Amino acid sequence: MARRLSHHDYTVGCVCALPIELTAAQEMLDEDHQDLPPNPNDSNIYTLGSIGDHNVVLACLPAGQTGNNSAAAVAVQMKNTFPAIRFGLMVGIGGGVPSKEADIRLGDVVVSQPGNGHGGVVQYDFGKSTPSGFKRTGVLNTPPTILLAAVTKLRSNLDRGRSDLSPHLLKLGNLPKFGRDEAGSDELFEAEYNHSGGDSCLSCTAERMIQREERTSTTPIIHYGTIASGNQVMRNGIERDIISSEFGGVLCFEMEAAGLMNTFPCLVIRGICDYADSHKNKKWQPYAAGTAAAYAKELLRVIPAVDVVKIKTVDETLRERKRTFYLPLQRNHKFVGRSAELNTLKQTLLLKKDCQKLTLSGLGGIGKTQVALQFVYSVKADYPEFSIFWVQALSMEAFELGCGEIAKALEIRQTQESVQDVKILVQQYLCSKSAGRWLLIVDNADDLDLLRGTQHTEGLLAFLPESDDGLTIFTTRHGAVAQYLTGSDVIEIGKMTKQETTDLLEKTLRKDLCDDSEIVTNLLTELEYLPLAITQAAAYININKSSISEYLRLLKKTDHDAVTLLSTDFGDKTRYRNLPNTVAKTWTVTFNKILKCDTLAADLLAFMSCIEWRAIPYSILPPAHPEARLVGAIGILCSYSFLEKRDGGSKLDMHRLVHLATRIWVNQNGREEETRMAALKHLSEVFPSAAYTNRHTWRDYLPHVARIKEHKQCQGTEENSKLCLMVGRCLHVDGRIRESVLWLQESCKWRVRNLAQDNADRLVSQRELAAAYLANGQVKKAVQLLEHVVAVESEVLAEDHPSKLASQHALAMAYQANGQVEEAVQLLEHVVAVESEVLAENYPDRLASQHALAGAYLANGQITEAVNLLEHVIAIKSEDLAEDHPSQLASQHTLATAYQANGQVKEAVQLLKHVVAVESQVLAENHANRLVSQHALAIAYQTNGQVEEAVQLLEHVVAVRSEVLAENHPDRLASERALAILYEEDSEIPQAMSDKDTPSGAFSDQSPAEQEPKSGYTSKRRLLARQLKAILKAAAK
Secondary structure: OOEOOOHHHOOEEEEEOOHHHHHHHHHOOOEEEOOOOOOOOOOOOEEEEEEOOEEEEEEEOOOOOOOHHHHHHHHHHHHHHOOOOOEEEEEEEEEEOOOOOOOOOOOOEEEEOOEOOEOOEEEOOOEEEEOOEEEEOOOOOOOOHHHHHHHHHHHHHHHOOOOOOHHHHHOOOOOHHHOHHHHOOOOOEOOOOOOOOOOOOOOOOHHHEOOOOOOOOOOOOEEEEEEEEOOOOOOOHHHHHHHHHHOOOEEEEEOOHHHOOOOOOEEEEEEEEEOOOOOOOOOOHHHHHHHHHHHHHHHHHOOOHHHHOOOOOHHHHHHHOOOOEEOOOOOOOOOOOOHHHHHHHHHHHHHOOOOOEEEEEOOOOOOHHHHHHHHHHHHHHHOOOEEEEEEEOOOHHHHHHHHHHHHHHHOOOOOOOOOOOHHHHHHHHHHOHHHOEEEEEEEOOOOHHHHHEOOOOEOHHHHOOOOOOEEEEEEEOOHHHHHHHHOOOEEEOOOOOHHHHHHHHHHHOOHHHHOOHHHHHHHHHHOOOOHHHHHHHHHHHHHOOOOHHHHHHHHHHOOHHHOOOOOOOOOOOOOOOOOOHHHHHHHHHHHHHHHHHOHHHHHHHHHHOOOOOOOEEHHHOOOOOOHHHHHHHHHHHHHOOOEEEEHHHOEEEEOHHHHHHHHHHHHHOOOHHHHHHHHHHHHHHHOOOOOHHHHHHHHHHHHHHHHHHOOHHHOOOHHHHHHHHHHHHHHHHOOOHHHHHHHHHHHHHHHHHHOOOOOHHHHHHHHHHHHHHHHOOOHHHHHHHHHHHHHHHHHHOOOOOHHHHHHHHHHHHHHHHOOOHHHHHHHHHHHHHHHHHHOOOOOHHHHHHHHHHHHHHHHOOOHHHHHHHHHHHHHHHHHHOOOOOHHHHHHHHHHHHHHHHOOOHHHHHHHHHHHHHHHHHHOOOOOHHHHHHHHHHHHHHHHOOOHHHHHHHHHHHHHHHHHHOOOOOHHHHHHHHHHHHHHHHOOOHHHHOHHHOOOHHHHOOOOHHHOOOOOOOOHHHHHHHHHHHHHHHHHHO
């Protein structure tokens, strides 16, 4: 009688797509088991049994429901019903892809094995439509390691004659249709020749049949490599071969495997029943199903059952496989060569693990980025435990944009209405264990000052993560930078060999253009074997339907003296030094061609030469009428590979060497100053306002504005002053106060020098600068400047003019910060009174002024007035604003402070707990507003007698602020002072804090070493207590 096991006893799952495949698999079982009670949530019907020492569960797709989605559904239900399954097998039939490299015949077996940058299975019909055509996306996981090891062992056994499929095929002897003789003849036709009709090929022309050497044995041959999976039957020989070529050689087509690889770790085994062309029929299906099933059985026989139970279950494996990617560049399918460099990367970082950081160094345009890109895509395919991220280090703004994209990919939550340093957020996450293993590419790390920082600015390296689980690859043009970054761990990327560049040219040009080896050699020599130059030359030849000889003629006709060494970069001496002239010559030829055929495209190139080269928003470009002209011009630049579209076409990337060559070209044409001034004027017109709803737009624009501002000739102009004002406002809103001050100072500098004292634009710049001064802690400067602005506006503006009221509001806030509380109250009462006459009750400016007046009342000891006004403001805001709106939270915070001052301590605690709870959901742990609220709540706890809660919360605030604020920052000092007072005043704290105790001796003048050790007393707390005492003493002085 058959045995009956439990659901937890089965460790191997086998999925078949067709009944004939299931039949073959069932016949391979050494023992049948009794059925188990069905799972009510599982629609599969299972066959249970064993092969050797392995308990195996078989399932087939529902009748008529083949394809990836159906396969995925069956596998998911299987692993839920049989939770102990360690891995799966997808066993069945497929269409072979015969080629010179793989002599595949009907009845042979194809096994999915990683290679050519793929995981063993590719989904050829998954991707997205783009203006340039269909782009395949996504990556499928590799088979489990234990199965790949078994494939290697079985392959060796088969080669040595120690394994054989024949005995297993004999088990199908009682099923006649599964025999080799029943299958008939093996006929392969030319890919271009379509089937003539009917169930057989009797009417097909024999002359179109491919003659192949007859095999001496009927034993199936096993092939290992890539299997192509899609949701439709492949029955076209030409399309079959095209797709195979695109993926570097496919052995088999089928319809289910892609649905399994990322949800059901498995190996795919396919018996070849046809050639995936129009001649396919079902005659070979039974025998092919049998050969696949026989291989599956023999494979399981070489896997020790004791090893299987040691590995993780499918569910455990999938939980560990969550990976995240941010790769702004697509894989280069025309990549050739560089095998030595790629092997060194693999050996150094992944196999020998000699280091965790490594630099690719070499000449600009030599292919460093492409080598890095090829490597990361191979890691993505072959190392499923790695998340992969990519940033570029051309500027801090560009680096921050990359970090923003990584944060989105990682789903790191950012606040809606306030600034967070996304660089720090990404760094903190990648430093944590929860990030898992990761690979980070830092591209274009060329500027040493940017990397290590200066006396006044923090370097980019300070924001890079450090983790035992992380690997970092830098690319740079400068050997000194490479040595600074990673010492001796540097891979020099030199010129490609003649053979590599020949292969590259053949991949990028029509094959008939490369027949003349002499002229090909001449072109490669002229281009100094630089891959970027070769790619660009090929783009020119292709788009113009030209020839290599014609291109060489134009290249040699170019005035060599007109292009200086790329190291002499007109005004930018820190970038792109020592690059060969040939790249510039190549592009100069093409630029002049574009100028002749499309002036708008040339104008776009000129404009882009003034701004950042990557992530150029479509909306920042100078307009054209009709817009179709602009679309066409961009299309031309993309066709030359000067531009690449990203983010659905909303942004454009220009290769930075193209960017440099364009600047040289503009200069040579005598248009440098004209182009820059026109670009500056345009940017001043399109840069958005500081409304928070525009935040994403002006964040995208900032790197480009920063780039053009670097040029001295753009400074000291009216357009520059306008642009600086707009940028300064945005930076203020974004919390980047120090930067805001610098931009606004530049705006004011020009307007004070060139505009009358009562000019509205001059006064606006001064008011905005004063507001930035105030936010930056430069209170006296803010007061002085705002008093001047208010005085001037009082002479020229009406009492209820919005600008005048805004300046008076700002001055009142500065007065309050300067300790002139009575003046602040008086001025704000005036502003509130005027606004009450001209603005609606719920108008934001009116509510903001009332909130400010309440704060001034509070500072002035007018507690009742403050409470009443704040309760009114909150009531009005509650009708229009969400619970987590920063403005509402700010008013609630201030009201809680007023409650506390009014003796309503419990109400203060309750309201502050609400504010802290809401902010903990929407703000980062180190966000200034959240820390301010936590500080206030701690003080309220202290007043309410909740000493332990006060100490715990203040210790948290002090710890966080010590990481993000300077030692002399007022907020940090305030928290440290408050905690020190708690330690100093309440001797009961050590007893109340249990194992976190700080003994009263912490404030002794003795050194910690001189004090007696005490229970529960940590050196960290002792040091903190002594430091806080020092703060108290300093404050007393």
